[in-house]
Structure formats: C-alpha cells, structure tokens
Amino acid sequence: MSLPHAILTALVEKPSSGLELTRRFDKSIGYFWSATHQQIYRELGKLEAEGLIRALPGRQPARGQKKSYEVLPAGRAELARWTAAPHDLKPLRDTMLLRLRAAAVVGTAGLEADLRRHLELHERQLAEYEEIEERDFPPGRDSTEDRLRHLVLRAGIDLETFWTRWLRHALAEFAELPDDEPA
Amino acid sequence: MSLPHAILTALVEKPSSGLELTRRFDKSIGYFWSATHQQIYRELGKLEAEGLIRALPGRQPARGQKKSYEVLPAGRAELARWTAAPHDLKPLRDTMLLRLRAAAVVGTAGLEADLRRHLELHERQLAEYEEIEERDFPPGRDSTEDRLRHLVLRAGIDLETFWTRWLRHALAEFAELPDDEPA
DNA sequence: CCCGGTTGTGCAACTAGTTGCAAAAACGGG
C-alpha cells in the first residue's frame, strides 16, 4: 500500500495535476515506484475523499480540465507516520531467476539470448543513473535533502551494477556449459 | 504470469501434492518466487484443466485427501517455451527507497530504527544463503543442473550483499545528518 | 469407539495493479 504515499511525497515536493504527476512518475519517481495514470487518478480521488489532499482553487472540476492538488496537513502527517513506521520487507520475486531454475530441468535452449538482452537493458539503465548522478549530485553538496536523494540514486546504481555483473557471470557460465540437454 | 511456471518447474523436479508444493515454496523456491497455499491450489486446478499436469492415480479426489500431481508432456513443453521466450524486465518497486525519498520532505524521524532492522534481516538472509552455498555447492561439482542452481543462489547472495552494504552506507549517512528537520 | 487436534484441500472476498477505451475541454488551422 505505497502508491498513496508515493503520490503524497510527489505532491509535497510540488502540487500537481494528475497528468503532471503521471509525467513525474515516468521520470524520477518511477525509477523506484512506477504507476500508470489510471492508478494515479483513482488514488487522487481516494486521497481527496479521505481529506489528505485537496484540489487547488482553479475552475470547477470537469473532464478535460486541469485540476491540481496540494497536500493538506493531515496528508503530511500521514506521510510522516508511514515513513517512520516499520515495514516488512517483501519477499524477492524475480522471473529471470525462476527461468534459470526452470532451465535446469527443461534445458537452456534460447535463454542465453534473453540474458544478453537483459544485460544490455541493465547497462543502459545504469548509464542513465550515472548520468543523473553526475548532473544532479556534484561533489560538495550536502543539504539533508540532497544527501537522502543521492542515497536513493546510489541504491539504483548499485542495484544495476549488481545485475550487470551477475548477468555477465551467468553468460560466462553458459559459455562453458555442454551444448545443451534437450528438453 | 509466472506462478504456473514456478509450479511446473517444481513438479518437474518432483511430483508433489498441494501441501508438499507449499512447503517447497516456503523453502527453496520461495527464495525467489513466493506463493501461498491458496494460490497454489487454485493454480493446480487451472493447470490440470489446461491439460498441463495431471493428478497421479492414488485415491479418488476428495477434501482432506492427499492428491499428487505430475507434469504432462504439454506442461513440459510450455515450461520450455516460457523459459526461452523473451520477457520484459519489470520496473523496480521498492518501499524503502520510497520512504527515504519521503523522508527528504517530511523528515527522517523514526526511519533510522527500521533501516537498522532491515539491515539485520538482510544480514540474516545473507548468512542463510551462504550456509546453503557451503552445504549444497562444494567446489568441484559441475553438472549443468548444479551450475545453474548455483547461479541462482549466487544472485540471492549478491543481492543481499548489496542490500547490507547499502543499508550500512545509509545508516552512516544518517549519523552525519543534522539532528532532524521537523516534519 | 469417539472426540479433539492436526493435516490437507479449497472457496470467497478483498487489495493492488494493468489494459483498453471513452469523453469533455482546449487548441489551432482554414
């Protein structure tokens, strides 16, 4: 149940309309919490009904008309509560690892190509993160906000680094495997 | 849509009843694809209806009576197909990173304790994986199956290593932060 | 031999996220 809090965070950072939120989720926030515009609209409705956010003055609400929201004190309080509350870590659930285990019993034919493709995608993502780091976090900045945001980006970079390394390792192993056990 | 394939993999490895599957998901398979017993029973029903698995002879089906399943050729073929087919990588979605970003706007109060708790949990998990590695993958084994399974375990170990490192880094940063901006 | 706990199977209802589409407003060229 994190989407409402993702939205609250985004709105505290800057009041926005549904579409603006969608765009921000596509860029920065989506790097660690993705959401579609329908999810966002639905959630905005709920949050407004619960009194955590409110529509900014503007025109009366109607379809096709921009409607911006801002966070109310109750929303900010809820966000602070949620941030500090202990959360269970959700168990890992990764398709590629599952496929590798499946390959152990039905054969590895065809898997290697997708391993290679994933490696490329992760390399691209890693490069993108590193670019952001260079651009937005030059050495020497140290406001609390900057440090925290940098920490988050760091996690992204390290995660992608892990995947690229692991995929390379997997591909190296594949190269050494006997030519394949037929399924 | 990976649960059916997780179950097929498990059943190819060894035909089992719903409960046995549940237990195996709790131990080894659940390390990278968790599932509850209800999910498993429902899926077993679907897979049987689709003709990918079948109930082993045994007694006639009834509540409270063990019913084991085995994979049919069609099931094995579907598993091989799925394993080799290209898959999109699903976007990262991590609550802790979101909370850190939220903390950047509502304050870090309380977060540190949970960071510490998570570090402990990940350390425990890492230790467990390393124990398994020592026990099940002594150097020198090199059947294809062993190598692939080891690769999967390796991913688990490296992931947990990443998290413990990152969390330690985050805690170190926290220690340097000004005493807290009130929300 | 029966009665209470344990094992094993399963339904129903719910929450979260995804996909496909529609419809009102605003925008811009002829």
Add this chain to the structure above:
DNA sequence: CCCGTTTTTGCAACTAGTTGCACAACCGGG
C-alpha cells in the same frame, strides 16, 4: 467560427496476489 486533433480526466473490466475461513479426512489418547 467550426471542425479535427490533442490534452486531460476518468470508468470498467481484467489479472495477480492476499487474507480469512470452512470443511473433510486422518490420527492418537482416554
């Protein structure tokens, strides 16, 4: 100033996963 396109909002239906509970069979002690 009107008509087609784009922008922005939103509903409805679907898929995947979770939670809570029910119920049959089986097992062991009094």
